[in-house]
Amino acid sequence: MNLDPTLKTLLTFAHPVLMWVLLGLTLYAMYLGIQIRRTRTADKDAKKELIQAKYNLRHHQISSILLAFMVLGTIGGMGVTYLNNGKLFVGPHLLVGLGMTGVIAISASLTPFLQKGNDIARYSHIFLNIVLTALFGWQAVTGMQIVQKILTAA
Known part of the structure; x- marks a missing residue:
């Protein structure tokens, strides 16, 4: 497929940029999750203040947003790689x-159980998201290595 060189360049670097933004959002979501946990275990006065911050809604x-763009970013990264290389x-x-992508989907699917107070779901959710964050950090490093290869080849 012959793409305009400007469009091809834009598409090539859209995936890494999106993933770095999602890594930042992942860390922010983790912070919000920690605040929810603090809210759950806080004393009465502190709990009122923490509830007003609406950490659970945020x-x-x-x-x-993370789930949607993780799936789209995965598909997009594979699509761009295929368009650029034919494989x-x-x-x-x-x-x-x-x-x-599978881990974040499973983690999100635990939400109804979390809302009902299921501790197994809660600890599974926390564990899966810690694994996801660690893998995301590794992906950031290997992704930058791939970007360097692309830039060197250009």
Whole structure:
């Protein structure tokens, strides 16, 4: 497929930029989740103040955005790689990215159970998101290595 060089460049770097933004949002969502946990365990006066900050609503909103754009970013990254190279490079970066997409979907699917106070779901959600964040950090490093290869080849 022949793409305009400007569009091709834009598409090539859209995935890494989006993923760095999502990494930042992931850290923010984690902060909000910690604040929700603090709210749940706070004494009566502190709890009132923490509830007013609406950490639970913000956590759900940011997490919904993360889920949507993680899925779109994964598909987009694979699509751009295929458009630019006529094939996908099956390696750790691709496989971990696909795994991360599954992890965030599973984590989000626990929400109804979390809302009912299910502790197993809560600890599973926390564990999955810690794993997701660690993998995201690794992906950021390997993604920048891929960007460097693209820039060197250009």
